[in-house]
Amino acid sequence: MTRQYRHNLNGSTLDKGAPQLEVDDVRLRFGGVTALADVSLTVHQGDIHAIIGPNGAGKTSLLNCISGLYRPQKGHIKLHEGEAAHVLTRARPSRIARWGVARSFQNIELFKHISVLDNLMLGRHVHMRHSVWQSFLFFGPARRREIAHRELVEEVIDFLEIQAVRNAHVGALPYGIQKRVEVGRALCLQPAVLLLDEPMAGMNTEEKEDMARFILDVNDLAGVTVVLIEHDMEVVMDISDVVSVLDFGRQITTGPPHEVKANPEVITAYLGEEQAS
Protein backbone atom coordinates (compact mmCIF):
# COMPACT_ATOMS: atom_id res chain seq x y z
CA MET A 1 0.00 0.00 0.00
CA THR A 2 1.92 2.92 -1.29
CA ARG A 3 -0.70 5.51 -0.56
CA GLN A 4 -2.45 6.54 2.62
CA TYR A 5 -6.01 5.18 2.58
CA ARG A 6 -8.81 6.64 4.67
CA HIS A 7 -10.57 3.40 5.44
CA ASN A 8 -9.20 0.61 7.55
CA LEU A 9 -9.76 -2.71 5.84
CA ASN A 10 -9.20 -4.69 9.01
CA GLY A 11 -12.45 -5.50 10.78
CA SER A 12 -10.87 -7.06 13.87
CA THR A 13 -10.38 -5.25 17.15
CA LEU A 14 -8.15 -7.96 18.63
CA ASP A 15 -4.49 -7.34 19.42
CA LYS A 16 -1.98 -8.76 17.02
CA GLY A 17 -1.09 -12.31 17.97
CA ALA A 18 -4.25 -12.97 19.99
CA PRO A 19 -6.07 -16.25 19.23
CA GLN A 20 -8.76 -15.28 16.74
CA LEU A 21 -10.16 -18.35 15.04
CA GLU A 22 -10.32 -21.60 16.97
CA VAL A 23 -11.08 -24.83 15.19
CA ASP A 24 -11.76 -27.38 17.88
CA ASP A 25 -11.98 -31.09 17.15
CA VAL A 26 -13.96 -30.69 13.93
CA ARG A 27 -15.22 -33.81 12.19
CA LEU A 28 -17.01 -33.72 8.86
CA ARG A 29 -18.36 -36.77 7.04
CA PHE A 30 -20.04 -37.23 3.70
CA GLY A 31 -21.61 -40.67 3.89
CA GLY A 32 -18.70 -43.03 4.33
CA VAL A 33 -16.04 -40.48 3.48
CA THR A 34 -14.39 -38.63 6.33
CA ALA A 35 -13.45 -35.22 4.95
CA LEU A 36 -12.17 -33.87 8.26
CA ALA A 37 -11.09 -36.15 11.09
CA ASP A 38 -10.99 -34.30 14.40
CA VAL A 39 -9.05 -31.28 13.16
CA SER A 40 -8.01 -28.65 15.71
CA LEU A 41 -6.03 -25.54 15.00
CA THR A 42 -5.84 -21.92 16.10
CA VAL A 43 -5.36 -18.95 13.84
CA HIS A 44 -3.86 -15.88 15.48
CA GLN A 45 -4.75 -12.31 14.62
CA GLY A 46 -2.39 -10.76 12.10
CA ASP A 47 -0.98 -14.05 10.79
CA ILE A 48 -0.94 -15.45 7.31
CA HIS A 49 -1.94 -19.01 8.12
CA ALA A 50 -1.50 -21.40 5.21
CA ILE A 51 -3.35 -24.70 4.96
CA ILE A 52 -1.64 -27.15 2.65
CA GLY A 53 -2.00 -30.79 1.75
CA PRO A 54 -2.42 -33.09 -1.24
CA ASN A 55 -5.63 -33.03 -3.28
CA GLY A 56 -8.61 -34.30 -1.30
CA ALA A 57 -6.95 -33.57 2.02
CA GLY A 58 -9.94 -31.59 3.27
CA LYS A 59 -8.58 -28.06 2.91
CA THR A 60 -11.60 -26.59 1.16
CA SER A 61 -13.93 -28.58 3.44
CA LEU A 62 -12.32 -26.85 6.41
CA LEU A 63 -12.82 -23.43 4.82
CA ASN A 64 -16.43 -24.33 4.06
CA CYS A 65 -16.97 -25.28 7.71
CA ILE A 66 -15.52 -21.96 8.83
CA SER A 67 -17.73 -19.92 6.50
CA GLY A 68 -20.79 -21.99 7.39
CA LEU A 69 -21.42 -23.65 4.04
CA TYR A 70 -20.82 -27.07 5.61
CA ARG A 71 -21.91 -28.06 9.07
CA PRO A 72 -19.53 -30.46 10.82
CA GLN A 73 -20.99 -33.43 12.70
CA LYS A 74 -18.72 -32.84 15.65
CA GLY A 75 -16.61 -30.05 17.13
CA HIS A 76 -16.78 -26.26 17.24
CA ILE A 77 -15.31 -23.34 15.39
CA LYS A 78 -15.12 -20.09 17.33
CA LEU A 79 -14.34 -16.58 16.18
CA HIS A 80 -13.07 -14.24 18.91
CA GLU A 81 -14.09 -10.62 18.78
CA GLY A 82 -13.07 -8.55 21.78
CA GLU A 83 -14.22 -10.40 24.87
CA ALA A 84 -16.94 -12.28 23.02
CA ALA A 85 -16.70 -15.40 20.89
CA HIS A 86 -19.05 -16.31 18.06
CA VAL A 87 -19.73 -19.99 17.46
CA LEU A 88 -19.51 -20.35 13.70
CA THR A 89 -20.58 -23.98 13.60
CA ARG A 90 -24.10 -23.06 14.65
CA ALA A 91 -24.64 -20.00 12.42
CA ARG A 92 -25.82 -19.42 8.88
CA PRO A 93 -23.27 -18.24 6.29
CA SER A 94 -24.83 -14.79 5.99
CA ARG A 95 -24.51 -14.29 9.76
CA ILE A 96 -20.90 -15.47 9.72
CA ALA A 97 -20.13 -12.93 6.99
CA ARG A 98 -21.66 -10.28 9.22
CA TRP A 99 -19.27 -11.31 12.01
CA GLY A 100 -16.35 -10.56 9.72
CA VAL A 101 -15.40 -13.77 7.93
CA ALA A 102 -14.90 -13.06 4.23
CA ARG A 103 -13.70 -15.48 1.59
CA SER A 104 -12.87 -16.25 -2.00
CA PHE A 105 -13.52 -19.54 -3.77
CA GLN A 106 -11.34 -21.97 -5.66
CA ASN A 107 -13.67 -21.81 -8.66
CA ILE A 108 -14.49 -18.14 -8.82
CA GLU A 109 -17.95 -17.38 -7.45
CA LEU A 110 -18.56 -13.84 -8.63
CA PHE A 111 -21.87 -12.38 -9.74
CA LYS A 112 -21.19 -12.72 -13.43
CA HIS A 113 -24.09 -10.71 -14.77
CA ILE A 114 -23.25 -7.44 -13.08
CA SER A 115 -20.32 -5.03 -13.15
CA VAL A 116 -17.12 -5.17 -11.11
CA LEU A 117 -18.32 -2.13 -9.20
CA ASP A 118 -21.65 -3.74 -8.29
CA ASN A 119 -19.85 -6.90 -7.22
CA LEU A 120 -17.68 -4.88 -4.87
CA MET A 121 -20.67 -2.88 -3.62
CA LEU A 122 -22.32 -6.20 -2.75
CA GLY A 123 -19.26 -6.79 -0.59
CA ARG A 124 -20.51 -3.79 1.42
CA HIS A 125 -23.90 -5.44 1.94
CA VAL A 126 -23.23 -6.41 5.56
CA HIS A 127 -22.45 -2.80 6.42
CA MET A 128 -25.52 -1.31 4.78
CA ARG A 129 -28.21 -0.77 7.32
CA HIS A 130 -31.07 0.97 5.58
CA SER A 131 -34.39 -0.83 5.35
CA VAL A 132 -36.43 -1.93 2.38
CA TRP A 133 -38.55 1.23 2.77
CA GLN A 134 -35.57 3.55 2.65
CA SER A 135 -34.31 1.53 -0.29
CA PHE A 136 -37.56 2.25 -2.09
CA LEU A 137 -37.22 5.97 -1.55
CA PHE A 138 -33.54 5.89 -2.45
CA PHE A 139 -32.98 9.59 -1.79
CA GLY A 140 -32.11 10.51 1.78
CA PRO A 141 -30.26 8.08 4.06
CA ALA A 142 -29.96 5.31 1.47
CA ARG A 143 -28.23 7.59 -0.97
CA ARG A 144 -25.92 9.27 1.56
CA ARG A 145 -24.67 5.94 2.85
CA GLU A 146 -24.26 4.58 -0.62
CA ILE A 147 -21.81 7.39 -1.35
CA ALA A 148 -19.80 6.61 1.79
CA HIS A 149 -19.62 2.92 0.83
CA ARG A 150 -18.56 3.86 -2.65
CA GLU A 151 -15.51 5.65 -1.22
CA LEU A 152 -14.26 2.52 0.45
CA VAL A 153 -14.96 0.48 -2.67
CA GLU A 154 -12.90 2.93 -4.72
CA GLU A 155 -10.01 2.52 -2.30
CA VAL A 156 -10.15 -1.25 -2.73
CA ILE A 157 -10.24 -0.80 -6.51
CA ASP A 158 -7.19 1.44 -6.30
CA PHE A 159 -5.40 -0.95 -3.97
CA LEU A 160 -5.95 -3.98 -6.23
CA GLU A 161 -5.14 -1.97 -9.35
CA ILE A 162 -8.37 -2.79 -11.15
CA GLN A 163 -9.39 0.80 -12.00
CA ALA A 164 -9.50 0.04 -15.70
CA VAL A 165 -12.15 -2.68 -15.42
CA ARG A 166 -14.35 -0.92 -12.85
CA ASN A 167 -17.42 -0.87 -15.10
CA ALA A 168 -16.78 -4.08 -17.01
CA HIS A 169 -19.07 -7.08 -16.69
CA VAL A 170 -17.26 -9.63 -14.59
CA GLY A 171 -18.01 -12.57 -16.89
CA ALA A 172 -16.06 -10.93 -19.69
CA LEU A 173 -12.83 -10.41 -17.72
CA PRO A 174 -9.71 -12.57 -17.88
CA TYR A 175 -9.36 -15.24 -15.23
CA GLY A 176 -6.53 -13.56 -13.31
CA ILE A 177 -8.47 -10.32 -13.01
CA GLN A 178 -11.62 -12.18 -11.90
CA LYS A 179 -9.61 -13.77 -9.10
CA ARG A 180 -8.46 -10.31 -8.08
CA VAL A 181 -12.03 -8.95 -8.12
CA GLU A 182 -13.14 -11.80 -5.90
CA VAL A 183 -10.45 -10.95 -3.35
CA GLY A 184 -11.57 -7.33 -3.68
CA ARG A 185 -15.17 -8.24 -2.90
CA ALA A 186 -14.02 -10.06 0.22
CA LEU A 187 -11.92 -7.04 1.26
CA CYS A 188 -14.92 -4.76 0.90
CA LEU A 189 -16.49 -6.57 3.86
CA GLN A 190 -13.68 -5.12 6.01
CA PRO A 191 -13.06 -8.64 7.21
CA ALA A 192 -11.70 -9.78 10.55
CA VAL A 193 -10.51 -12.97 8.85
CA LEU A 194 -9.92 -13.36 5.13
CA LEU A 195 -10.21 -16.92 3.79
CA LEU A 196 -8.54 -17.39 0.41
CA ASP A 197 -9.03 -20.69 -1.40
CA GLU A 198 -6.22 -21.07 -3.93
CA PRO A 199 -6.07 -17.41 -4.93
CA MET A 200 -3.19 -18.11 -7.33
CA ALA A 201 -4.41 -21.31 -8.96
CA GLY A 202 -4.06 -21.24 -12.73
CA MET A 203 -2.10 -17.99 -12.77
CA ASN A 204 1.14 -17.23 -14.55
CA THR A 205 4.23 -16.15 -12.62
CA GLU A 206 3.60 -12.46 -13.00
CA GLU A 207 -0.02 -12.72 -11.86
CA LYS A 208 1.09 -14.87 -8.92
CA GLU A 209 3.62 -12.26 -7.88
CA ASP A 210 0.98 -9.55 -8.01
CA MET A 211 -1.43 -11.62 -5.94
CA ALA A 212 1.27 -12.47 -3.39
CA ARG A 213 2.04 -8.77 -3.08
CA PHE A 214 -1.64 -7.93 -2.49
CA ILE A 215 -1.96 -10.61 0.17
CA LEU A 216 1.18 -9.42 1.94
CA ASP A 217 0.01 -5.79 1.81
CA VAL A 218 -3.42 -6.60 3.17
CA ASN A 219 -1.79 -8.53 5.98
CA ASP A 220 1.22 -6.32 6.72
CA LEU A 221 -0.19 -2.87 6.29
CA ALA A 222 -3.88 -3.36 7.04
CA GLY A 223 -3.31 -6.12 9.61
CA VAL A 224 -5.98 -8.47 8.25
CA THR A 225 -5.65 -12.12 9.29
CA VAL A 226 -5.38 -14.35 6.22
CA VAL A 227 -6.15 -18.07 6.03
CA LEU A 228 -4.72 -19.30 2.77
CA ILE A 229 -5.01 -22.53 0.80
CA GLU A 230 -2.32 -22.73 -1.83
CA HIS A 231 -0.52 -25.41 -3.80
CA ASP A 232 2.52 -23.41 -4.84
CA MET A 233 4.93 -24.38 -2.05
CA GLU A 234 7.39 -21.64 -2.88
CA VAL A 235 4.75 -18.97 -2.37
CA VAL A 236 3.43 -20.65 0.78
CA MET A 237 6.84 -20.91 2.40
CA ASP A 238 7.65 -17.33 1.40
CA ILE A 239 4.64 -15.49 2.69
CA SER A 240 3.11 -17.53 5.53
CA ASP A 241 3.73 -17.14 9.23
CA VAL A 242 2.20 -20.50 10.13
CA VAL A 243 1.51 -23.58 8.03
CA SER A 244 -0.95 -26.40 8.80
CA VAL A 245 -0.71 -29.64 6.85
CA LEU A 246 -3.73 -31.86 6.22
CA ASP A 247 -3.73 -35.31 4.67
CA PHE A 248 -6.88 -37.44 4.20
CA GLY A 249 -8.74 -35.14 6.59
CA ARG A 250 -6.16 -35.61 9.34
CA GLN A 251 -3.98 -32.81 10.57
CA ILE A 252 -0.33 -33.82 10.33
CA THR A 253 1.30 -30.77 11.81
CA THR A 254 1.09 -27.02 12.38
CA GLY A 255 4.09 -24.73 12.72
CA PRO A 256 6.39 -22.18 11.13
CA PRO A 257 7.21 -22.87 7.46
CA HIS A 258 10.80 -24.05 7.95
CA GLU A 259 9.78 -26.62 10.59
CA VAL A 260 6.90 -27.91 8.52
CA LYS A 261 9.16 -28.26 5.51
CA ALA A 262 11.52 -30.50 7.45
CA ASN A 263 8.80 -32.66 9.03
CA PRO A 264 9.22 -36.26 7.81
CA GLU A 265 5.46 -36.94 7.95
CA VAL A 266 4.81 -33.99 5.64
CA ILE A 267 7.37 -35.26 3.19
CA THR A 268 5.70 -38.68 3.26
CA ALA A 269 2.29 -37.15 2.65
CA TYR A 270 3.54 -35.27 -0.37
CA LEU A 271 5.97 -37.73 -1.88
CA GLY A 272 4.58 -41.10 -0.78
CA GLU A 273 5.96 -43.77 1.52
CA GLU A 274 8.85 -45.24 -0.41
CA GLN A 275 10.58 -42.11 -1.62
CA ALA A 276 10.61 -40.83 1.93
CA SER A 277 12.33 -43.84 3.42
Add this chain to the structure above:
Amino acid sequence: METFIQLTVTGLANGAILALAALGFVIIFKATGVINFAQGYFLLVGAYVVWAGIVDFGMHWSLAILVALVVAVLVALTTERFVLRPLVGENVISVIMVTIGLAFILQGIVQFIWGTEPRSMPAFIPRGTVAVLGVPLSLNRIWAMLLAGAILAALTLFFQRSRHGIAMRAVADDQQAAMVVGISVRRVFALAWALAAVSAVFAGIIVANLFGVSGEVAVFGLLVFPVVILGGLDSVPGAMIAGAIIGLLITFTAGYVGGGLQQVIPYVVLVLILLFRPYGLFGEVRIERV
Protein backbone atom coordinates in the same frame (compact mmCIF):
# COMPACT_ATOMS: atom_id res chain seq x y z
CA MET B 1 -57.48 4.78 -38.35
CA GLU B 2 -59.73 5.62 -35.43
CA THR B 3 -60.23 1.94 -34.68
CA PHE B 4 -56.51 1.34 -34.91
CA ILE B 5 -55.72 4.00 -32.33
CA GLN B 6 -58.46 2.77 -30.00
CA LEU B 7 -57.26 -0.81 -30.31
CA THR B 8 -53.67 0.27 -29.71
CA VAL B 9 -54.58 2.13 -26.52
CA THR B 10 -56.67 -0.78 -25.26
CA GLY B 11 -53.91 -3.22 -26.17
CA LEU B 12 -51.23 -1.22 -24.43
CA ALA B 13 -53.41 -0.88 -21.34
CA ASN B 14 -53.90 -4.65 -21.21
CA GLY B 15 -50.21 -5.07 -21.95
CA ALA B 16 -49.15 -2.86 -19.06
CA ILE B 17 -51.35 -4.84 -16.65
CA LEU B 18 -50.03 -8.12 -18.02
CA ALA B 19 -46.46 -6.90 -17.65
CA LEU B 20 -47.18 -5.93 -14.05
CA ALA B 21 -48.57 -9.37 -13.23
CA ALA B 22 -45.72 -11.03 -15.12
CA LEU B 23 -43.11 -9.00 -13.23
CA GLY B 24 -44.07 -10.77 -10.02
CA PHE B 25 -43.76 -14.12 -11.71
CA VAL B 26 -40.34 -13.23 -13.13
CA ILE B 27 -39.04 -11.92 -9.80
CA ILE B 28 -40.02 -15.14 -8.02
CA PHE B 29 -38.50 -17.29 -10.74
CA LYS B 30 -35.32 -15.24 -10.94
CA ALA B 31 -34.65 -15.07 -7.23
CA THR B 32 -35.92 -18.44 -6.04
CA GLY B 33 -36.13 -20.63 -9.15
CA VAL B 34 -39.79 -21.45 -8.46
CA ILE B 35 -42.30 -21.40 -11.30
CA ASN B 36 -45.33 -19.98 -9.58
CA PHE B 37 -48.52 -21.23 -11.20
CA ALA B 38 -50.55 -19.43 -8.57
CA GLN B 39 -49.53 -15.94 -9.71
CA GLY B 40 -52.85 -15.40 -11.53
CA TYR B 41 -54.78 -16.26 -8.37
CA PHE B 42 -52.97 -13.62 -6.38
CA LEU B 43 -54.63 -11.16 -8.79
CA LEU B 44 -57.97 -12.72 -7.83
CA VAL B 45 -57.29 -12.39 -4.10
CA GLY B 46 -56.26 -8.75 -4.56
CA ALA B 47 -59.38 -7.90 -6.55
CA TYR B 48 -61.81 -9.56 -4.12
CA VAL B 49 -60.26 -8.16 -0.96
CA VAL B 50 -60.42 -4.63 -2.36
CA TRP B 51 -64.01 -5.17 -3.47
CA ALA B 52 -64.98 -6.53 -0.06
CA GLY B 53 -63.16 -3.71 1.68
CA ILE B 54 -65.07 -1.07 -0.23
CA VAL B 55 -68.50 -2.73 -0.51
CA ASP B 56 -68.79 -4.93 2.61
CA PHE B 57 -66.80 -2.82 5.03
CA GLY B 58 -67.34 0.62 3.55
CA MET B 59 -63.66 1.50 3.49
CA HIS B 60 -62.19 4.24 1.38
CA TRP B 61 -60.65 2.67 -1.72
CA SER B 62 -57.11 3.62 -0.72
CA LEU B 63 -57.52 1.87 2.62
CA ALA B 64 -59.03 -1.16 0.90
CA ILE B 65 -55.98 -1.38 -1.37
CA LEU B 66 -53.69 -1.18 1.64
CA VAL B 67 -55.60 -4.02 3.33
CA ALA B 68 -55.42 -6.10 0.14
CA LEU B 69 -51.68 -5.54 -0.06
CA VAL B 70 -51.22 -6.66 3.53
CA VAL B 71 -53.41 -9.75 3.02
CA ALA B 72 -51.66 -10.76 -0.21
CA VAL B 73 -48.18 -10.22 1.21
CA LEU B 74 -49.11 -12.32 4.26
CA VAL B 75 -50.45 -15.11 2.05
CA ALA B 76 -47.28 -14.95 -0.07
CA LEU B 77 -44.95 -14.99 2.93
CA THR B 78 -46.82 -17.86 4.56
CA THR B 79 -46.68 -19.83 1.34
CA GLU B 80 -42.97 -19.21 0.96
CA ARG B 81 -42.17 -20.05 4.56
CA PHE B 82 -44.36 -23.10 5.16
CA VAL B 83 -44.93 -24.60 1.73
CA LEU B 84 -41.99 -23.80 -0.51
CA ARG B 85 -39.07 -23.58 1.88
CA PRO B 86 -39.44 -27.20 3.01
CA LEU B 87 -39.36 -28.12 -0.68
CA VAL B 88 -35.99 -26.48 -1.36
CA GLY B 89 -33.84 -28.99 -3.19
CA GLU B 90 -36.82 -31.15 -4.20
CA ASN B 91 -37.50 -31.87 -7.80
CA VAL B 92 -38.96 -29.16 -10.02
CA ILE B 93 -42.14 -31.08 -10.78
CA SER B 94 -43.05 -31.33 -7.08
CA VAL B 95 -42.63 -27.60 -6.67
CA ILE B 96 -44.75 -26.89 -9.74
CA MET B 97 -47.46 -29.26 -8.49
CA VAL B 98 -47.49 -27.49 -5.16
CA THR B 99 -47.98 -24.07 -6.78
CA ILE B 100 -50.81 -25.49 -8.91
CA GLY B 101 -52.37 -26.83 -5.73
CA LEU B 102 -51.95 -23.41 -4.17
CA ALA B 103 -53.78 -21.87 -7.13
CA PHE B 104 -56.80 -24.14 -6.53
CA ILE B 105 -56.74 -23.44 -2.81
CA LEU B 106 -56.74 -19.68 -3.37
CA GLN B 107 -59.55 -19.98 -5.89
CA GLY B 108 -61.51 -22.24 -3.54
CA ILE B 109 -61.16 -19.85 -0.63
CA VAL B 110 -62.25 -16.88 -2.73
CA GLN B 111 -65.32 -18.77 -4.04
CA PHE B 112 -66.13 -20.07 -0.57
CA ILE B 113 -66.21 -16.58 0.88
CA TRP B 114 -67.65 -14.55 -1.99
CA GLY B 115 -69.34 -17.09 -4.26
CA THR B 116 -68.99 -17.24 -8.02
CA GLU B 117 -71.33 -14.56 -9.24
CA PRO B 118 -69.61 -11.62 -10.92
CA ARG B 119 -69.70 -8.23 -9.24
CA SER B 120 -68.66 -4.84 -10.36
CA MET B 121 -65.90 -2.88 -8.74
CA PRO B 122 -66.92 0.53 -7.40
CA ALA B 123 -65.28 3.00 -9.75
CA PHE B 124 -62.32 4.78 -8.30
CA ILE B 125 -60.63 5.04 -11.65
CA PRO B 126 -62.40 7.75 -13.69
CA ARG B 127 -64.67 6.47 -16.44
CA GLY B 128 -66.03 8.06 -19.56
CA THR B 129 -64.29 9.03 -22.73
CA VAL B 130 -61.74 11.59 -23.65
CA ALA B 131 -60.95 12.79 -27.17
CA VAL B 132 -57.30 12.66 -28.12
CA LEU B 133 -56.62 14.21 -31.54
CA GLY B 134 -60.28 13.75 -32.37
CA VAL B 135 -60.31 10.06 -31.45
CA PRO B 136 -62.58 9.12 -28.54
CA LEU B 137 -60.70 6.92 -26.07
CA SER B 138 -62.03 5.39 -22.89
CA LEU B 139 -60.57 7.16 -19.91
CA ASN B 140 -60.30 4.14 -17.65
CA ARG B 141 -58.00 2.38 -20.14
CA ILE B 142 -55.67 5.34 -20.16
CA TRP B 143 -55.68 5.47 -16.39
CA ALA B 144 -55.09 1.74 -16.19
CA MET B 145 -52.13 2.08 -18.52
CA LEU B 146 -50.62 4.98 -16.57
CA LEU B 147 -51.15 3.33 -13.19
CA ALA B 148 -49.76 -0.03 -14.25
CA GLY B 149 -46.86 1.73 -15.96
CA ALA B 150 -45.99 3.77 -12.87
CA ILE B 151 -46.07 0.76 -10.52
CA LEU B 152 -44.11 -1.28 -13.01
CA ALA B 153 -41.47 1.45 -13.22
CA ALA B 154 -41.21 1.74 -9.43
CA LEU B 155 -40.83 -2.01 -8.91
CA THR B 156 -38.34 -2.31 -11.74
CA LEU B 157 -36.20 0.55 -10.46
CA PHE B 158 -36.24 -1.04 -7.02
CA PHE B 159 -35.17 -4.38 -8.49
CA GLN B 160 -32.43 -2.92 -10.69
CA ARG B 161 -31.01 -0.18 -8.50
CA SER B 162 -31.65 -0.51 -4.78
CA ARG B 163 -29.47 -2.44 -2.38
CA HIS B 164 -32.22 -4.98 -1.73
CA GLY B 165 -32.93 -5.34 -5.43
CA ILE B 166 -29.27 -5.92 -6.18
CA ALA B 167 -29.09 -8.45 -3.35
CA MET B 168 -31.98 -10.29 -5.02
CA ARG B 169 -30.15 -10.32 -8.32
CA ALA B 170 -27.01 -11.52 -6.56
CA VAL B 171 -28.93 -14.47 -5.10
CA ALA B 172 -30.34 -15.21 -8.54
CA ASP B 173 -26.82 -15.17 -9.96
CA ASP B 174 -24.89 -17.22 -7.39
CA GLN B 175 -26.46 -18.29 -4.11
CA GLN B 176 -23.27 -19.48 -2.49
CA ALA B 177 -21.44 -16.24 -3.23
CA ALA B 178 -24.44 -14.26 -2.00
CA MET B 179 -24.35 -16.10 1.32
CA VAL B 180 -20.68 -15.44 1.94
CA VAL B 181 -21.03 -11.71 1.38
CA GLY B 182 -23.68 -11.75 4.08
CA ILE B 183 -26.90 -11.74 2.07
CA SER B 184 -29.59 -13.73 3.84
CA VAL B 185 -31.04 -15.98 1.17
CA ARG B 186 -34.17 -16.56 3.27
CA ARG B 187 -34.90 -12.85 3.45
CA VAL B 188 -34.36 -12.45 -0.26
CA PHE B 189 -36.81 -15.29 -0.96
CA ALA B 190 -39.37 -13.67 1.33
CA LEU B 191 -38.85 -10.29 -0.31
CA ALA B 192 -39.29 -11.81 -3.77
CA TRP B 193 -42.64 -13.34 -2.79
CA ALA B 194 -43.75 -10.12 -1.12
CA LEU B 195 -42.92 -8.05 -4.21
CA ALA B 196 -44.70 -10.56 -6.43
CA ALA B 197 -47.79 -10.29 -4.23
CA VAL B 198 -47.69 -6.50 -4.42
CA SER B 199 -47.46 -6.50 -8.20
CA ALA B 200 -50.26 -9.07 -8.44
CA VAL B 201 -52.60 -7.09 -6.18
CA PHE B 202 -52.18 -3.92 -8.23
CA ALA B 203 -52.65 -5.85 -11.46
CA GLY B 204 -55.74 -7.55 -10.00
CA ILE B 205 -57.33 -4.29 -8.91
CA ILE B 206 -56.80 -2.68 -12.30
CA VAL B 207 -58.18 -5.74 -14.11
CA ALA B 208 -61.22 -5.79 -11.83
CA ASN B 209 -61.82 -2.14 -12.58
CA LEU B 210 -61.91 -2.82 -16.29
CA PHE B 211 -63.68 -6.19 -16.41
CA GLY B 212 -65.45 -6.58 -13.09
CA VAL B 213 -64.74 -8.76 -10.06
CA SER B 214 -65.13 -12.44 -10.93
CA GLY B 215 -63.19 -15.58 -11.74
CA GLU B 216 -62.33 -13.84 -15.00
CA VAL B 217 -59.62 -11.94 -13.15
CA ALA B 218 -57.71 -15.17 -12.69
CA VAL B 219 -58.31 -16.09 -16.32
CA PHE B 220 -56.72 -12.79 -17.24
CA GLY B 221 -53.94 -13.70 -14.81
CA LEU B 222 -53.33 -16.92 -16.74
CA LEU B 223 -52.18 -14.77 -19.65
CA VAL B 224 -49.04 -14.26 -17.56
CA PHE B 225 -47.77 -17.54 -19.03
CA PRO B 226 -47.71 -16.55 -22.70
CA VAL B 227 -46.11 -13.28 -21.58
CA VAL B 228 -43.27 -14.80 -19.57
CA ILE B 229 -42.64 -17.53 -22.11
CA LEU B 230 -42.43 -14.95 -24.87
CA GLY B 231 -40.28 -12.54 -22.87
CA GLY B 232 -38.08 -15.14 -21.21
CA LEU B 233 -38.80 -16.55 -17.74
CA ASP B 234 -35.99 -14.63 -16.09
CA SER B 235 -36.07 -11.31 -17.91
CA VAL B 236 -37.67 -8.18 -16.42
CA PRO B 237 -37.46 -6.11 -19.63
CA GLY B 238 -38.69 -9.22 -21.46
CA ALA B 239 -41.86 -9.26 -19.32
CA MET B 240 -42.62 -5.66 -20.25
CA ILE B 241 -42.05 -5.99 -23.95
CA ALA B 242 -43.86 -9.33 -24.15
CA GLY B 243 -46.72 -7.84 -22.08
CA ALA B 244 -47.17 -5.11 -24.67
CA ILE B 245 -46.90 -7.58 -27.56
CA ILE B 246 -49.47 -9.98 -26.12
CA GLY B 247 -51.77 -7.12 -25.11
CA LEU B 248 -51.71 -5.63 -28.60
CA LEU B 249 -52.04 -9.02 -30.25
CA ILE B 250 -55.21 -9.76 -28.29
CA THR B 251 -56.96 -6.49 -29.06
CA PHE B 252 -55.93 -6.43 -32.72
CA THR B 253 -57.17 -9.99 -33.18
CA ALA B 254 -60.40 -9.09 -31.43
CA GLY B 255 -60.83 -5.92 -33.48
CA TYR B 256 -59.84 -7.11 -36.93
CA VAL B 257 -60.53 -10.85 -36.87
CA GLY B 258 -62.91 -11.50 -34.00
CA GLY B 259 -64.84 -14.70 -33.55
CA GLY B 260 -63.19 -15.49 -30.22
CA LEU B 261 -59.81 -16.04 -31.83
CA GLN B 262 -58.35 -13.42 -29.47
CA GLN B 263 -58.76 -15.85 -26.59
CA VAL B 264 -56.71 -18.50 -28.29
CA ILE B 265 -54.04 -16.45 -29.96
CA PRO B 266 -51.82 -15.83 -26.87
CA TYR B 267 -51.58 -19.57 -26.30
CA VAL B 268 -50.75 -20.17 -29.97
CA VAL B 269 -47.85 -17.76 -29.45
CA LEU B 270 -46.88 -19.70 -26.32
CA VAL B 271 -46.71 -22.97 -28.22
CA LEU B 272 -44.81 -21.43 -31.15
CA ILE B 273 -42.25 -19.81 -28.85
CA LEU B 274 -41.73 -23.07 -26.98
CA LEU B 275 -41.17 -24.84 -30.29
CA PHE B 276 -38.80 -22.35 -31.88
CA ARG B 277 -37.24 -20.25 -29.15
CA PRO B 278 -37.77 -21.97 -25.81
CA TYR B 279 -35.82 -19.34 -23.85
CA GLY B 280 -38.05 -16.54 -25.11
CA LEU B 281 -36.96 -13.26 -26.59
CA PHE B 282 -34.73 -12.16 -23.73
CA GLY B 283 -34.35 -15.17 -21.46
CA GLU B 284 -30.95 -16.49 -20.52
CA VAL B 285 -30.00 -19.44 -22.68
CA ARG B 286 -28.88 -22.20 -20.36
CA ILE B 287 -26.55 -24.61 -21.96
CA GLU B 288 -25.52 -27.56 -19.89
CA ARG B 289 -22.55 -29.49 -21.09
CA VAL B 290 -22.51 -32.95 -19.71
